[in-house]
Every structure is written in structure tokens, then in C-alpha cells.
Amino acid sequence: MSEAKLEAKNITKRFPGVLALNNVNFGVKKGEVHALLGENGAGKTTLVNCIFGLFKPDSGELFINGEKCRISPNETIEKGIGMVHQNFSLVPNLSVGENIIIGAEGFKLELKRNSDRIRELGKKYNLFVNPTRKVEELSTGEKQKVEILKALFKGAEILILDEPTDLLAEREKKTLFETIEKMKKGEKSIIFITHKLDEVLEISDRVSVLRNGEKVGTFKTEEVNRKKLAKLMVGKEVIFDIEKTHTKKGELVLMVNNLAVEGNTKISSLKNLSFNIREGEIYSIAGVAGNGQTELVEALIGLRKAKEGNITIGRDNLTNKEPLEIIESGVACIPEDRENVGFCKNRNIQENILLKKQENQNFKEKRILLKEESIKNYASEIVSSYRVKVSNINQPVNTLSGGNIQRLLVGRELNLDYRLLIAHNPTRGLDVDLQNQIRKRLLEATEEDKAVLLVSSNLDEILMLSDRIGVIYEGEIIEETRPKEINKEKLGLLISGVKNA
CATH class of the missing domain: 3.40.50.300 (P-loop containing nucleotide triphosphate hydrolases)
Incomplete structure (x- = not known):
């Protein structure tokens, strides 16, 4: 050369x-x-x-x-x-x-x-x-x-x-x-x-x-x-393999039955989609981007209306409910678009950490005024625990790198009182060390009897973390399987629509 x-x-x-x-x-x-x-x-x-x-x-x-x-x-x-x-x-x-x-x-x-x-x-x-x-x-x-x-x-x-x-x-x-x-x-x-x-x-x-x-x-x-x-x-040795421990599966947490949602395109519209998740379980949606994953997550968190079907969390039918009611029912979400959906990016770290907890009485005085010191301490604890690199907690979110925004988002969501965690491409764009940290946090959630819906285009990640896998293609779950029943090559064919892979 x-x-x-x-x-x-x-x-x-x-x-x-x-x-x-x-x-x-x-x-x-x-x-x-x-x-x-x-x-x-x-x-x-x-x-x-x-x-x-x-x-x-x-x-x-x-x-x-x-x-x-x-x-x-x-x-x-x-x-x-x-x-x-x-x-x-x-x-x-x-x-x-x-x-x-x-x-x-x-x-x-x-x-x-x-x-x-x-x-x-x-x-x-x-x-x-x-x-x-x-x-x-x-x-x-x-x-x-x-x-x-x-x-x-x-x-x-x-x-x-x-x-x-x-x-x-x-x-x-x-x-x-x-x-x-x-x-x-x-x-x-x-x-x-x-x-x-x-x-x-x-x-x-x-x-x-x-x-x-x-x-x-x-x-x-x-x-x-x-x-x-x-x-x-x-700057240190990195362990690549994450050990997934067997967790006891408990009660049903999320039930999606015959869900139909109009999508951004014809192939991303959801059609008669059904699955469920239990306590202590990671259920993964595997698919090529644009096959309805975004529409599914948006319907689950109240950002997109369902035309047909039901979404039930515990005993509550939350189909087409407002986002606040869904959050209060115990749903945490790490969205795919972390900057535009996950945060108010022009606001500072402290204000964004408080989102979804602004009504918590631990952060209010006389039920009206915010306790600034309590909020500051809470935000500082998340920044420290998740190793977010910031100059101070009053720094605007839009000045952070993508990785630090993701650390902050994961920290905020996992500190909510939740039953179901929805994680949409939670490690996309992240380095190997941070990917491992987030994957370990998802596994820890199942050890605490939480249910996890992992929506990911990373097949290695899906095979590493999942208990069950739903393969989505053109808005439908075309096959349901388990990691021990399938390999990466076959899963790659399935997400491309080859049913007899």
C-alpha cells in the first residue's frame, strides 16, 4: 500500500x-x-x-x-x-x-x-x-x-x-x-x-x-x-462469556393475544400476534429491523393504538391505555431510540433521572414542592452505580456520548418498581464491556422474579440470554423456539422468512 x-x-x-x-x-x-x-x-x-x-x-x-x-x-x-x-x-x-x-x-x-x-x-x-x-x-x-x-x-x-x-x-x-x-x-x-x-x-x-x-x-x-x-x-481484561443461571418461572406477567397494529409500512404492521412471559423469564423477539418490532414495543407502552387484540399485565387489561397508567402498572422500558424517546435531551441529567418518579413522595415536600437534595442524591447514585461519565448532574443529556446516555437510561429504568422490563436493542452501538454490564443486569432482573421482553437484532445476544424466542417476520410470530433447540445459522434463516430452515 x-x-x-x-x-x-x-x-x-x-x-x-x-x-x-x-x-x-x-x-x-x-x-x-x-x-x-x-x-x-x-x-x-x-x-x-x-x-x-x-x-x-x-x-x-x-x-x-x-x-x-x-x-x-x-x-x-x-x-x-x-x-x-x-x-x-x-x-x-x-x-x-x-x-x-x-x-x-x-x-x-x-x-x-x-x-x-x-x-x-x-x-x-x-x-x-x-x-x-x-x-x-x-x-x-x-x-x-x-x-x-x-x-x-x-x-x-x-x-x-x-x-x-x-x-x-x-x-x-x-x-x-x-x-x-x-x-x-x-x-x-x-x-x-x-x-x-x-x-x-x-x-x-x-x-x-x-x-x-x-x-x-x-x-x-x-x-x-x-x-x-x-x-x-x-484498559482491563474483558470476560466475554456470560453465564446464564436457571431461574424458576413464576406467574404470568405479560399476555399478548391476537394483537393487530397498523405499522409504518405494510410489512411492519402486526397481524394476530400472540405470546406471553412469566416471572423470571427472558422472552426474546428476534427479527430483521422493520418487521414490526418498533410497533410492538410502542403498543405495549401506550405510544401506538391496537386495532384488535389484548395486552394484559398481571390481571390488568392495558390495551390502548395511556403511557402513565402503563408505567404505574409496573412496566419499565429501555427504548430503541434512547435520545428522542428515552429522554428529554435538552434537559439535564438530574431532571431526566426524575422522569417516571416525579410523583414519588420521597422527592416531594408537602406533596407539592420538589426535594432538590433528595433528587440530587438519587441522580448521583445512579450516575455512580452505572459509571456514567459526566462533568456534573446538571449537564444536559444531549452533551453525553451515546454510551453514557444508554448507561443513564438503563440505570433510570432498572431503579423503577417494575414487574415487566421491555428492552429494545439495549446494547446496540455499545462497546463490549458495556454490553456485558447491561446483559448481566437483564439476567439479574430475572433472578429477582422480573419478566423481561428482549427485542433485539443481535442473534448472539438472543441465544445467550433467552429462555424462549419468538421469531417475527412481516408483523407475525412465525415460530417460537428455545436457544437449545436452534443455532445462529438457522435463526438467521428464520428471521429472513425461511420457515423450514
């Missing part, structure tokens, strides 16, 4: 109360996949946002092809850098082609004239998506293809992929890796941001590890293994 295609030198970035990056050096060569690995809050996304020009570093320089480059989005795009973010920035009611062409210099919204080039790029890099289809009709994997095509259409030679596999099913991840290999052969340079150790070992040529805003080191991938990377990432 040739000399560095891109070099970021001595990048330092501060936010209020936080040194996010401290004198970090990073580079990528032509035709190379350079993985950027680190636990949540290590500075990975901050570094690539500085490289792409979304953040202005306090100090440091950026060089592309040996030439110093002004750090701004317009300049970096012009110099051939493209970035695919964790959250896609597509316009749902426009076509694939229109989304790709928007913002490309010198191009008008003339889809017919540019469709041939889009198809050519799709064929070359294994990214084919029909340019005339509406984005709102696409799967998650197809939307990601459109984002990559957008960058390539604008002439990207250096592509930044920020946690690109987080929303993908196993087969979509395989397709993405095939695309990355084709881009490597085409001498594209790939910066691959992740916390997933197996992916680093599978796809990268080199790996750089960040910890607490500093670079621990850069290594040839062939010289490291999973255990070494984990220790470099978190």
Missing part, C-alpha cells in the same frame, strides 16, 4: 467540561481499510467529525494527498472525503436517484440523465438499488447502499463509515463487507468506525484504538486478536 491518503495530525477537541480528543494522530492509505476502535465516549465519532469538518478542532491539521486542507465540510467533500453517518440523512418521499443527486455539484435533478451513472456505480461496487424506488420503501441495508452511492457519486476517494453494521441483519452485513472489498480493490480508502471486535479482525488492514480521547496505538490487524483489542479498548 502507498503512503497516507489522509493524515489528521495532533487533533485536539474540547467540549464544556470534557477533553474529547487529546493530540490524536490518525491516517489512512490508498486501498486500505483502517478501523477506528474504542469504547463508547472514547472519541471515535468526534475524531471523524473533525476530519470531515462537522466539528472544528481546537488544534491540529488535516492533510489529503500530502496537501494541507482547511477543515470544513465543503472543503473535505471537494477533496474527496465522503461520510456515511450512523443515522441516515435521506429524504423518504424522494426516489433513490433524487436522493443521490441532491447536493452533487453541477448536477440538476434530472434523474433519467443520471440514472445510468448511478446504475454503473451500483454494479461496480455491489450497491445496486433501483434509482426510481422511493426511499421510504427500502430496507435498512438498501438505505445504507444509497448513502454510500451518494458519497461515491460526489467523487469520494476516502469513505468514512460510522458504526455501519449497527442496524444491519447478518446477510446485509455480509453484503456490506463484499462492497468494502470491492472499494478496496478500486483503491478507495475506508475509515471503519466500530466497537465490534470481530468485525475489526474480519475487514480491516490496520486498527487504531482510542481510549478516553487519546490514541492507545495503531496495529496491523494480523498482529492482534480479540482479547488484546478488548484490553486496549477498555
Whole structure:
């Protein structure tokens, strides 16, 4: 491989109360996949946002092809850098082609004239998506293809992929890796941001590890293994295997009978869906994103109306009840969208921790006034117990990293007086150490006779934690099984709709 295609030198970035990056050096060569690995809050996304020009570093320089480059989005795009973010920035009611062409210099919204080039790029890099289809009709994997095509259409030679596999099913991840290999052969340079150790070992040529805003080191991938990377990432030995103990199953806690819910799309609408969960049990919903999981969780917590069927918790029929009544019945929820559904992100940590307990008399004086000292102590205890990295508890939630937001959310929900815990992709986007912590907390909940509904796209997680598994496909439970009765390969086929796997 040739000399560095891109070099970021001595990048330092501060936010209020936080040194996010401290004198970090990073580079990528032509035709190379350079993985950027680190636990949540290590500075990975901050570094690539500085490289792409979304953040202005306090100090440091950026060089592309040996030439110093002004750090701004317009300049970096012009110099051939493209970035695919964790959250896609597509316009749902426009076509694939229109989304790709928007913002490309010198191009008008003339889809017919540019469709041939889009198809050519799709064929070359294994990214084919029909340019005339509406984005709102696409799967998650197809939307990601459109984002990559957008960058390539604008002439990207250096592509930044920020946690690109987080929303993908196993087969979509395989397709993405095939695309990355084709881009490597085409001498594209790939910066691959992740916390997933197996992916680093599978796809990268080199790996750089960040910890607490500093670079621990850069290594040839062939010289490291999973255990070494984990220790470099978190600063201690990491135990990968979690032992699930047998718990006695008690009374029925949740009963869902013949539930029908109108979804965001036809395939995500729930149809005649039934299952139940007992005390001390983890029941998992396994499926590819967009098959009704979000609609199910929203119906269970009162954010979406059921057209037919019943939702019963204990002896209470809570079908179409208000969220407050459902919370008071003993339901805690770790939602998939932690920032927009889980928290009031413009409010501070202390205020968000109090949500769902604001009527608790332990935090009120004379039944009206809030006891500020009691609230402060309660919030501080959760921050400490769940190792949330904050400058102070009056810090706005939207200034925290994704991992710290998740720690805070898990801490708040598990400190409620609940009978049923709903956990929707609770470890998505989290590093290996934090994933293990959360999984252990879910198992501990069952040891306390709680019922847990785990909705996850992570098949390893489902097989590791579940007592029973319901496979959801196009809004229906098409099969119910147990971990000892199935393997990952067969489960992967089932979630793709292959019933006789």
C-alpha cells in the first residue's frame, strides 16, 4: 500500500467540561481499510467529525494527498472525503436517484440523465438499488447502499463509515463487507468506525484504538486478536462469556393475544400476534429491523393504538391505555431510540433521572414542592452505580456520548418498581464491556422474579440470554423456539422468512 491518503495530525477537541480528543494522530492509505476502535465516549465519532469538518478542532491539521486542507465540510467533500453517518440523512418521499443527486455539484435533478451513472456505480461496487424506488420503501441495508452511492457519486476517494453494521441483519452485513472489498480493490480508502471486535479482525488492514480521547496505538490487524483489542479498548481484561443461571418461572406477567397494529409500512404492521412471559423469564423477539418490532414495543407502552387484540399485565387489561397508567402498572422500558424517546435531551441529567418518579413522595415536600437534595442524591447514585461519565448532574443529556446516555437510561429504568422490563436493542452501538454490564443486569432482573421482553437484532445476544424466542417476520410470530433447540445459522434463516430452515 502507498503512503497516507489522509493524515489528521495532533487533533485536539474540547467540549464544556470534557477533553474529547487529546493530540490524536490518525491516517489512512490508498486501498486500505483502517478501523477506528474504542469504547463508547472514547472519541471515535468526534475524531471523524473533525476530519470531515462537522466539528472544528481546537488544534491540529488535516492533510489529503500530502496537501494541507482547511477543515470544513465543503472543503473535505471537494477533496474527496465522503461520510456515511450512523443515522441516515435521506429524504423518504424522494426516489433513490433524487436522493443521490441532491447536493452533487453541477448536477440538476434530472434523474433519467443520471440514472445510468448511478446504475454503473451500483454494479461496480455491489450497491445496486433501483434509482426510481422511493426511499421510504427500502430496507435498512438498501438505505445504507444509497448513502454510500451518494458519497461515491460526489467523487469520494476516502469513505468514512460510522458504526455501519449497527442496524444491519447478518446477510446485509455480509453484503456490506463484499462492497468494502470491492472499494478496496478500486483503491478507495475506508475509515471503519466500530466497537465490534470481530468485525475489526474480519475487514480491516490496520486498527487504531482510542481510549478516553487519546490514541492507545495503531496495529496491523494480523498482529492482534480479540482479547488484546478488548484490553486496549477498555484498559482491563474483558470476560466475554456470560453465564446464564436457571431461574424458576413464576406467574404470568405479560399476555399478548391476537394483537393487530397498523405499522409504518405494510410489512411492519402486526397481524394476530400472540405470546406471553412469566416471572423470571427472558422472552426474546428476534427479527430483521422493520418487521414490526418498533410497533410492538410502542403498543405495549401506550405510544401506538391496537386495532384488535389484548395486552394484559398481571390481571390488568392495558390495551390502548395511556403511557402513565402503563408505567404505574409496573412496566419499565429501555427504548430503541434512547435520545428522542428515552429522554428529554435538552434537559439535564438530574431532571431526566426524575422522569417516571416525579410523583414519588420521597422527592416531594408537602406533596407539592420538589426535594432538590433528595433528587440530587438519587441522580448521583445512579450516575455512580452505572459509571456514567459526566462533568456534573446538571449537564444536559444531549452533551453525553451515546454510551453514557444508554448507561443513564438503563440505570433510570432498572431503579423503577417494575414487574415487566421491555428492552429494545439495549446494547446496540455499545462497546463490549458495556454490553456485558447491561446483559448481566437483564439476567439479574430475572433472578429477582422480573419478566423481561428482549427485542433485539443481535442473534448472539438472543441465544445467550433467552429462555424462549419468538421469531417475527412481516408483523407475525412465525415460530417460537428455545436457544437449545436452534443455532445462529438457522435463526438467521428464520428471521429472513425461511420457515423450514
